Amino acid sequence: MNLLITGGCGFLGTNLVGHLASHRPEYHLTVFDLLTYAGAKSNIKSLISKGSVAFVQGDICYPDQLDKVLEYGIDMVINLAAETHVDRSILDPGDFVRSNVFGVQVLLDCCRKKSVPLMHISTDEIYGPAPKGVSFREDAAFSPSSPYAASKASADLLILAAVRTYGQEAMIIRPVNNLGPYQYPEKLIPLFVDRLMRGLPVPVYGDGKQTRYWLYVDDFCSAVELAIEGFSKGECHNLSSQTEISNIDLTRQLIEIIGCKQELIRHVDDRPGHDRRYAIDGSKFVNKFGWLPKFELDRALRNTVKWYQDNPGWLKSRKTKEFEQYFDRQYGSL
Ligand code: DAU
Numbered sequence: 001m002n003l004l005i006t007g008g009c010g011f012l013g014t015n016l017v018g019h020l021a022s023h024r025p026e027y028h029l030t031v032f033d034l035l036t037y038a039g040a041k042s043n044i045k046s047l048i049s050k051g052s053v054a055f056v057q058g059d060i061c062y063p064d065q066l067d068k069v070l071e072y073g074i075d076m077v078i079n080l081a082a083e084t085h086v087d088r089s090i091l092d093p094g095d096f097v098r099s100n101v102f103g104v105q106v107l108l109d110c111c112r113k114k115s116v117p118l119m120h121i122s123t124d125e126i127y128g129p130a131p132k133g134v135s136f137r138e139d140a141a142f143s144p145s146s147p148y149a150a151s152k153a154s155a156d157l158l159i160l161a162a163v164r165t166y167g168q169e170a171m172i173i174r175p176v177n178n179l180g181p182y183q184y185p186e187k188l189i190p191l192f193v194d195r196l197m198r199g200l201p202v203p204v205y206g207d208g209k210q211t212r213y214w215l216y217v218d219d220f221c222s223a224v225e226l227a228i229e230g231f232s233k234g235e236c237h238n239l240s241s242q243t244e245i246s247n248i249d250l251t252r253q254l255i256e257i258i259g260c261k262q263e264l265i266r267h268v269d270d271r272p273g274h275d276r277r278y279a280i281d282g283s284k285f286v287n288k289f290g291w292l293p294k295f296e297l298d299r300a301l302r303n304t305v306k307w308y309q310d311n312p313g314w315l316k317s318r319k320t321k322e323f324e325q326y327f328d329r330q331y332g333s334l
Helices: 011-023 041-049 063-070 086-091 094-113 147-166 188-197 217-229 247-258 283-289 297-310 312-318 321-331
Strands: 002-006 028-033 053-057 076-079 118-121 170-175 177-179 202-205 211-216 236-239 244-246 265-268
Touching: 002 011, 011 028, 011 041, 011 217, 028 041, 028 063, 041 053, 063 094, 076 094, 076 217, 086 094, 086 147, 086 321, 094 118, 094 147, 118 147, 118 217, 147 170, 170 217, 177 217, 177 297, 188 202, 188 247, 188 297, 202 247, 211 217, 211 247, 211 297, 217 236, 217 283, 236 283, 244 247, 247 265, 247 297, 297 312
Parallel strands: 002 028, 002 076, 028 053, 076 118, 118 170, 170 236, 177 211, 202 265
Antiparallel strands: 211 244
16 A cells, blocks of 8 residues: 555654554555644654655645655545644634645645545534534534634535545545644643643633543554545544543643642633534444544543653754744733
8 A cells, every 4th residue: 555644744644654654564655744833854754764654845735746746656645734723723814724725625636636545634623612412423514613623624525525526535534632742832732741841831721611522643543544444435434532521621630640730720811712612423433443542531641741751852843933933922921
């Protein structure tokens, strides 16, 4: 299997590439990544130097760049190339439309020309907030709240339209929140772990009672591995976990694991349009692939904290001037 992983140097991409290189050594892996602020080629450096992964720097918005890389007899594309941070989409939506909407259309067109199947990684955020007791199935209406979620919902619509119009070989996976190594420190968990390890306060939006489901990234990777083997054209699959937790409880748990003071919690202004709760029904994927997440939240959090503790150099390298500017703009003088 000759796989092209677009966005393979970001959080999910880096983990997926590492997972497939060790679990599926027979696959030939090529990473295509623009290397924006959230992607780092160094994440997969050792795999590139061992010859397990080929790397091409490129942008999914440029068909000529994709055409070139698709010429190498690619059997499937897994698309993880995206702008992913909700708060940044509220500050500046333009880049989100460019990569997550326009880029996906270009990728669809290029894959179709070469008859290459596309597996697209979407998000549970397209469904919008779920009332208590409700879990959205794959056929629920889209109701995105943020520019990020709207851009991802648009991509899903374009993909489903291509399936109907051209019979295009494409499928969509919609995971819940992931946690694990290599996540850029703008997201709740790495941001809070980094700050708590340094004894700095952490910004909890609003009352902190918003809830999310969390999935350890290894479980995400094993799900994608199964979906590659059982590619199902035109299908959407939710990918959920058993663990719903409020942001405030999650923060308290992180504080306990790291061993610092609960007083480091600061309630700050809420995120505009903040969804109180996400919840999706993941039974379609579970029934089709016999997949179940292996990592309980506590173990996943401990593994994640340990990885950041063991890799201070990685965190330092990601906190560039751009990160500091974003942080000041987002949090002011926290
Ligand atoms: O649900 C899947 C989505 O999960 C993915 O599609 C997104 O790409 C990914 O960024 C993530 O979105 P969230 O907005 O849920 O993740 P984030 O880590 O930014 O925030 C998690 C929760 O924590 C959310 O309710 C907002 C809150 N939060 C976040 C930050 C960064 C805070 O209270 N304070 C913060 O400083």
